[in-house]
Amino acid sequence: MNKFWIVLFHTYISKLKTKSFIISTAITIGLVLLVTNLGSIISLFDDGKGDEPDKIAVIDQSKQLYPAFAQQVKLADKDKEIKIFKAKKSEKELEKDIKDEKLEGVLLLDRDQKGELTATYKALDVADSTAVSIFKQAISQTKIVVGTAELKVPQEKLHQLFTPVEVKKVALKEGAKSEEELQKATGxxxxxxxxxxxxxxxxxxxxxxxxxxxxxxRVMEILISSVPPIQQMFAKLFGVALLGITQLGALFLTGYLSMQANQEKATGMGDVIKGFFDVSGVPVATLVYGVIFLILGYFLYATLAAFLGSVVSRIEDVQQTISPMILLVVAGFMIAMFGLNAPDSPFITVTSFIPFFAPMIMFLRVGMLDIPVWEAALGIGITALTIVILAVVGAKVYKGGVLMYSSGGGWKNIKQALRLSKDQ
Structure with a gap:
């Protein structure tokens, strides 16, 4: 057992000191800091103008639309991103002000011969669609207001007619998650x-x-003379797992400390990010299931990767050999992304019991739905049993595979590795 721990810590320390691990961890930590401080970073580039709304002049060529339009803009622009005013200058003068950066843009309102509203927005560029989106919404509502006024429909009735109806969601199933719990669980x-x-x-x-x-x-030939191949395999699995815990721990700790440091400054994008990672109110059982399925997912695919790696002799052949495994991971993730919008669909239910998909999809169902405990337990049991089978078969493949130096990979090499393990 001492040899097992020696290989485990050797794997952990050697990988921990590699330039690739240090660089990838540093880059990822940098990305975490960037995301958690995004609001503050954006504000640095605003030069103090970020809180000032864009000034946009409105030329009402019909002499009738501006009062109703201004009211609808106020309702549509909830974040106060633009400030409109009725223009007193000519169109040419306003265009000059835009070029001199005194104005953000100018909007021309009019009615055609049929009485339909028309609008033209002029600015230095139209890459920023915020103002245009607000104007489209406001003009649509203005059209309704003006049209109903001409039909002499009372404003009170109009307001009642167009007030959105709020639909309350009530789950009748006992233990079902509320809408707020479901939103937090989704994140x-x-x-x-x-x-x-x-x-x-x-x-x-x-x-x-x-x-x-x-x-x-050819380091393997030296290793197997002192450490049994099976011990090597599991020592590497646990060594890399410890490396993963170190890296993920550093990332989550950085993210947590960064969000705590920006707690008082969190506005806009910062609030969105903080809300996304807010787990308050999420059942402890869901968090426990998350850890369990993360561990199961790692050991399931790590065991598979270990014996696939043992049947190749060149680093160039690794990606080709493990590509089916990668496709399984990608497929499971894509199914899970689909399941976020339909977690109770029969397809998601069935795939949650397939061993190579269970770590992701069963956890999706546990987090989003109120499923029976036996279903989650069955998913854990199936995945654990698959890991045991892979470990038994993988250990035999690993035992024979480490002595193989034939080119390529695939089933032919796996069969040959199994034959070599029997001869030892």
Whole structure:
């Protein structure tokens, strides 16, 4: 057992010191800091003008539309991003003010021969669609207001007619999540799914590459003379798992401390990010399931990657050999993304019991729905059993595969590895 721990910590320390790990961790930490401080960073480039609304002049060529239009703009522009005023200058003078950056734009309002409203917006460029979107909404409402006024429809009746009806959602099923709980659970599920997806791709591929690298350098021949191949395999699995915990721990700690430091400054984008990661009110059981399925997902694919890596002799062949595994991970993630909008669909229910999809899709159902405990337990059991089977078969493949130096990979090499393991 001492040899197991030696290989485990050797794998962990050696990977921890590599330039690729340090650089990737530093870059990812930088991205975390960028995201959690995005609101503050954006404000730095506003030069103090970020709080000032854009000034836009309105020329009412019909002499009738401006009062109703101004009222509708006020209702549509809830964030007060633009400030309109009735123009007293000519169109040419206003265009000059725009070029001199005294104005953001000018809007021309009119009615054609049929009485239809027309609008033309002029600005230095039209890349920013915020004002245009507000104007479209306001003009549509102005058209209704003006039209109903001509038909002598009372404004009170008009307001009642166009006031949106709020639909309250009430779940009758006992234990079903409320709308607020479901919103928070969706954010948590998305984060955990993404962590599972990235972790499996990154660390499982790392294990396969590590084994292939040792074989290509003939270090494996020295290792197997002192440490049994099966101990090597599981020592590497746990060593890389410890590396993953270190990296993810650093990322989450950085993100948490950054959000705490910006708690008082959090506005706009900062509030959105903070709300997305807010797990208050999420059941503890959901968090526990998240950890369980993350661990299961890692060991499921890491075990598969270890014995796939053991049947290749060149680093160049690793990606080709593990590509079916990567396709399984991608497929599971894509199904889970679909399931976020329809977690109770029969397709999601069925795929949640398929071992290679269960870590992501069963957790999706646990987080989004109130499913029976036996279903979650069955998903965990099926995945755990698959890991045991992969570990038993994988250990035999690993035992024979580490002594193989034939080119390529595939089923032919796996069968040959199994035959070699029996002869040992």
């Amino acid at each position: 948590l599920v998305y984060v955990v799914l993404f962590v599972i997806y990235i972790s499996v791709l990154m660390y499982a591929s790392m294990i396969a590459t590590e084994v292939a690298t040792e074989k290509s350098s």
